Amino acid sequence: MLLTHTGRPRAALAAAARARGPRTLPPRVAALVLIREAHATALLGARHAPRELIGQAGSLFLDGVSRRDPPWAWWLDEAELLGHRGWVLARLGDTRRAVPALHRAATAPGPSYRHLFTAQLLAALVRAGAWRDAERLVADLAPRARTIGSARTTEVLGHLAHRLREPGAAPGYLRDAAVHLLESLPAPRAGAAPPPDGR
Numbered sequence: 001m002l003l004t005h006t007g008r009p010r011a012a013l014a015a016a017a018r019a020r021g022p023r024t025l026p027p028r029v030a031a032l033v034l035i036r037e038a039h040a041t042a043l044l045g046a047r048h049a050p051r052e053l054i055g056q057a058g059s060l061f062l063d064g065v066s067r068r069d070p071p072w073a074w075w076l077d078e079a080e081l082l083g084h085r086g087w088v089l090a091r092l093g094d095t096r097r098a099v100p101a102l103h104r105a106a107t108a109p110g111p112s113y114r115h116l117f118t119a120q121l122l123a124a125l126v127r128a129g130a131w132r133d134a135e136r137l138v139a140d141l142a143p144r145a146r147t148i149g150s151a152r153t154t155e156v157l158g159h160l161a162h163r164l165r166e167p168g169a170a171p172g173y174l175r176d177a178a179v180h181l182l183e184s185l186p187a188p189r190a191g192a193a194p195p196p197d198g199r
Contacts, residue, residue: 001036001039002152003015003040004036004039004040004043005152007043009039009040009041009043009044010040010044012036012037012039012040012043013037013040013041013044015036016033016036016037016040019033020033026066026068026069026070026073027060027061027063027064027065027066027068027069028060028061028065028066028069028070028073028076029069029070029073030060031056031057031058031060031061031076031081032057032073032076034053034054034056034057034060035053035054035057035081035084035088037053038050038051038053038054038057038084038088039084039087039088039091041053042088042091042092043091047092050088050091050092051088051089051092053088054084054085054088057081057084058081058085061076061078061081075111077110078108079104079105079108079110079114080105080110080114082101082104082105082108083101083102083105083106083114083116083117083120085101086098086099086100086101086102086103086104086105086117086120086121086124087102087117087120089101090102090120090123090124090127093127095124095125095127095128096128098124099121099124099125099128099130102117102120102121102124103121105117106118106121112148112149112150113149113150113153115148115150115153116150116152116153116156118137118141118153119153119156119157119160120156121137122134122137122138122141122157122160123156123160125137126160126163126164126170131170131171131173131174134170134174134177135173135174135177138174138177138178138180138181139177141157141181142177142180142181142184143184145157145181145184145185145186146184146185146186148185148186154185154186154188155188157181157185158182158185158188160178161178161179161181161182161185162178162182164177164178165178165179165182
């Protein structure tokens with residue numbers, strides 16, 4: 001996922017191929033590999049393959065946990081899978097399907113690293129021109145933004161907020177909300193660059 005986040009989808013596909021290797025992977029691990037391939041192929045411009053890959057990951061997930069799955073695969077649950085499905089759909093520009101999936105994943109109880117789905121939800125709302133929904137999300141997010149521990153999430157949110165502040169990028173009320181969000185985010189890490197896109 002870091003390779004796709006930093007704009008290197010071909011390297012991400014190569015890493016997924018290495019992870020797959022010659023042996024049959026346990027179902028949860030195979031689902032994780034498919035999720036990563038779905039993101040990478042979406043970034044490379046494929047239209048059908050990302051949907052197929054995320055669908056295959058969902059099918060493996062529905063097969064349940066096997067005895068071969070490692071203990072660390074616990075975090076791949078329904079909300080995580082749903083969030084990645086929404087995120088892949090957002091990468092494909094299908095915001096009509098992406099927004100509900102990302103919203104459900106972002107609001108599901110779970111670990112704090114899932115704030116990344118909230119950031120992707122904001123990106124999808126902005127892409128869809130759903131300005132009032134984006135403003136409401138920023139208003140909800142800003143008071144707790146300083147507690148977000150994920151550098152990747154704060155980078156995405158910061159990048160989005162900077163884009164929204166640009167003249168003509170959004171209505172004035174959303175630009176004001178973006179300024180508030182920027183003020184609320186933790187200071188960026190030294191040397192951190194914004195992500196190549198809001199996706």
